[in-house]
Amino acid sequence: MKSGEMHLKRRPVGVPVAEDFALVSVDVPPPGPGEVQVRNLWMAVDPAMRGRMSDAKSYVPPFVLDGPMEGPAIGEVVASEDPGFAPGDLVFSRLGWRELFNAPAGALQHRVRGTLPPQAYLGFAGPTGLTAYVGLLRIAEMKDGDVVFVSAASGGVGSIACQIARIKGHKVIGSAGGARKKQFLLDTLKLDAAIDYKAEPNLTKALAREVKAIGATGIDVNFENVGGDHLQAALALANKRARFAICGMISQYNVTDAPTVPRNLTMIMTKSLRLEGFIVLDHMDLEQQFLADMTAWYEAGLMRQAETVQDGLARSLDAFFGLFSGENLGRSLVKLG
Amino acid sequence: MKSGEMHLKRRPVGVPVAEDFALVSVDVPPPGPGEVQVRNLWMAVDPAMRGRMSDAKSYVPPFVLDGPMEGPAIGEVVASEDPGFAPGDLVFSRLGWRELFNAPAGALQHRVRGTLPPQAYLGFAGPTGLTAYVGLLRIAEMKDGDVVFVSAASGGVGSIACQIARIKGHKVIGSAGGARKKQFLLDTLKLDAAIDYKAEPNLTKALAREVKAIGATGIDVNFENVGGDHLQAALALANKRARFAICGMISQYNVTDAPTVPRNLTMIMTKSLRLEGFIVLDHMDLEQQFLADMTAWYEAGLMRQAETVQDGLARSLDAFFGLFSGENLGRSLVKLG
Numbered sequence: 060m061k062s063g064e065m066h067l068k069r070r071p072v073g074v075p076v077a078e079d080f081a082l083v084s085v086d087v088p089p090p091g092p093g094e095v096q097v098r099n100l101w102m103a104v105d106p107a108m109r110g111r112m113s114d115a116k117s118y119v120p121p122f123v124l125d126g127p128m129e130g131p132a133i134g135e136v137v138a139s140e141d142p143g144f145a146p147g148d149l150v151f152s153r154l155g156w157r158e159l160f161n162a163p164a165g166a167l168q169h170r171v172r173g174t175l176p177p178q179a180y181l182g183f184a185g186p187t188g189l190t191a192y193v194g195l196l197r198i199a200e201m202k203d204g205d206v207v208f209v210s211a212a213s214g215g216v217g218s219i220a221c222q223i224a225r226i227k228g229h230k231v232i233g234s235a236g237g238a239r240k241k242q243f244l245l246d247t248l249k250l251d252a253a254i255d256y257k258a259e260p261n262l263t264k265a266l267a268r269e270v271k272a273i274g275a276t277g278i279d280v281n282f283e284n285v286g287g288d289h290l291q292a293a294l295a296l297a298n299k300r301a302r303f304a305i306c307g308m309i310s311q312y313n314v315t316d317a318p319t320v321p322r323n324l325t326m327i328m329t330k331s332l333r334l335e336g337f338i339v340l341d342h343m344d345l346e347q348q349f350l351a352d353m354t355a356w357y358e359a360g361l362m363r364q365a366e367t368v369q370d371g372l373a374r375s376l377d378a379f380f381g382l383f384s385g386e387n388l389g390r391s392l393v394k395l396g
Numbered sequence: 397m398k399s400g401e402m403h404l405k406r407r408p409v410g411v412p413v414a415e416d417f418a419l420v421s422v423d424v425p426p427p428g429p430g431e432v433q434v435r436n437l438w439m440a441v442d443p444a445m446r447g448r449m450s451d452a453k454s455y456v457p458p459f460v461l462d463g464p465m466e467g468p469a470i471g472e473v474v475a476s477e478d479p480g481f482a483p484g485d486l487v488f489s490r491l492g493w494r495e496l497f498n499a500p501a502g503a504l505q506h507r508v509r510g511t512l513p514p515q516a517y518l519g520f521a522g523p524t525g526l527t528a529y530v531g532l533l534r535i536a537e538m539k540d541g542d543v544v545f546v547s548a549a550s551g552g553v554g555s556i557a558c559q560i561a562r563i564k565g566h567k568v569i570g571s572a573g574g575a576r577k578k579q580f581l582l583d584t585l586k587l588d589a590a591i592d593y594k595a596e597p598n599l600t601k602a603l604a605r606e607v608k609a610i611g612a613t614g615i616d617v618n619f620e621n622v623g624g625d626h627l628q629a630a631l632a633l634a635n636k637r638a639r640f641a642i643c644g645m646i647s648q649y650n651v652t653d654a655p656t657v658p659r660n661l662t663m664i665m666t667k668s669l670r671l672e673g674f675i676v677l678d679h680m681d682l683e684q685q686f687l688a689d690m691t692a693w694y695e696a697g698l699m700r701q702a703e704t705v706q707d708g709l710a711r712s713l714d715a716f717f718g719l720f721s722g723e724n725l726g727r728s729l730v731k732l733g
Contacts, residue, residue: 328673
């Protein structure tokens with residue numbers, strides 16, 4: 060059978076462009092012994108993929124050139140030569156950016172066809188959601204009364220972090236780019252305060268203003284997705300012994316010259332702050348508790364998936380580019396099936 | 397009785413100069429009810445005092461103008477109107493920068509006249525030593541096999557951090573300014589490797605070279621006293637999940653224009669690093685265990701006090717200025733009694 064795959068043709072310099080990629084048609088043979096054939100229903104794109112397009116050292120290897128890229132996907136088993144999988148099974152894999160594929164059974168994980176829609180496993184009930192959950196609850200050790208500041212709050216991880224903090228009763232300030240996203244934070248996610256950073260000449264002053272507006276003295280937890288000016292503002296407004304979960308620094312990923320860096324790192328010392336980076340793969344022991352919590356919150360109407368959907372693999376680059384142009388709201392998904 | 401006091405006359409801009417201070421002679425009356433009269437034997441100066449000379453918000457209030465400055469001191473009780481103290485008692489206080497003073501009994505703490513010399517309580521057996529102890533053992537959670545990088549390794553805190561790490565069997569790389577200090581790290585503190593940062597055009601390359609020379613892949617613990625280029629080098633050479641105890645950023649204290657900042661903060665994320673600032677006052681629960689360890693290590697000949705001593709209050713500013721000019725080796729003390 061035929062399948063489309065999105066290949067990396069060359070390593071982007073700065074902001075990726077369409078010419079860095081190629082949509083390739085391939086033949087997929089029947090699955091061999093121990094293999095399973097899967098038709099992807101949904102795939103997700105996220106900013107961390109930008110890192111794998113470069114060949115710099117990181118915690119995951121770079122994408123190979125002239126091969127399909129990788130990323131989270133949810134699909135349906137079409138044929139199986141492994142006793143653990145049968146046609147119709149819903150499976151999660153890291154084999155996105157392709158429509159149909161064969162994979163060894165070990166590369167696939169079963170997912171329950173229950174109350175959650177399939178694409179939830181790429182959002183609040185998938186690694187994205189677990190990233191928000193781990194960052195707030197384990198890395199930042201969020202505790203009662205903490206004021207929480209989330210950057211890129213309308214994004215895939217950010218929108219879930221905001222909801223978890225709200226569900227647990229915290230005051231939450233979110234930052235996002237543009238009036239549409241700011242309204243989303245206030246109206247849909249019901250945050251206590253929201254900042255449109257594109258409309259603010261000085262982000263530190265804007266955060267100070269919102270902290271005051273909600274009757275707080277500062278922030279206790281920063282869920283950081285952006286870096287640069289956002290990190291500087293969070294350091295400036297941090298209360299003593301605040302904890303920063305450093306999840307991403309999207310403002311720095313496409314930077315080719317001098318990065319924008321916080322000018323106030325001495326506050327780590329003067330306010331006894333803790334900044335900690337993490338990757339969700341180191342915290343999979345929390346997955347079962349996380350899935351139970353998310354399912355319960357979804358069924359209670361407390362957790363919702365914010366998503367921007369493109370239709371078809373040919374549109375997958377639009378989904379990816381939208382991460383950096385700031386057009387996407389919530390989790391950035393591509394519907395494949 | 398007469399006493400000398402060193403007063404802050406005006407708030408320094410950039411590097412402090414002699415004209416910012418004044419040596420003042422005052423009369424000290426007999427102690428009142430509940431008061432104790434103390435003659436200081438030793439006082440210490442440290443870089444954090446620079447912060448209190450400014451009126452910026454910090455975890456301790458700024459020094460008052462036209463009054464004696466404060467700092468750790470060890471003294472002997474001369475007269476007492478409090479039942480808890482008697483003439484001859486050895487006492488620790490935060491009332492340095494003066495020769496003789498009256499204080500409420502609550503401002504003084506007894507110290508044992510035992511095997512330790514009195515000035516040890518301003519060094520390895522005092523807050524300086526506890527800072528090194530807390531930073532390595534609690535904040536950085538130093539564990540077997542960790543490679544440790546200490547900046548300002550020949551300084552008061554750094555020289556003790558190096559010794560603790562060596563006593564516990566770790567490989568230690570130290571950085572200090574100048575050939576004399578580098579030799580001190582190698583010959584006296586017996587470190588595995590030492591860097592004279594003044595002789596290195598690129599500190600990151602220098603640290604990479606020394607990491608390789610000791611057969612390591614990177615550093616697991618950074619005891620950070622300097623910031624700026626040192627922090628950048630430590631981030632660059634950090635192993636995955638390395639821990640940074642952010643004790644000081646002396647390179648940034650006198651900066652009046654744009655600070656020198658690390659250009660590679662994204663490594664916090666890509667290598668799951670943890671950076672944590674701390675102040676020793678939040679960790680006094682470790683003091684008894686610390687004193688027991690330090691006394692045992694001193695008696696076993698494993699811990700020694702590195703110190704630079706000035707004689708008399710009139711020379712106290714030389715001790716302080718020496719912190720920033722880089723002349724001092726080890727703990728910077730002034731002998732008063």
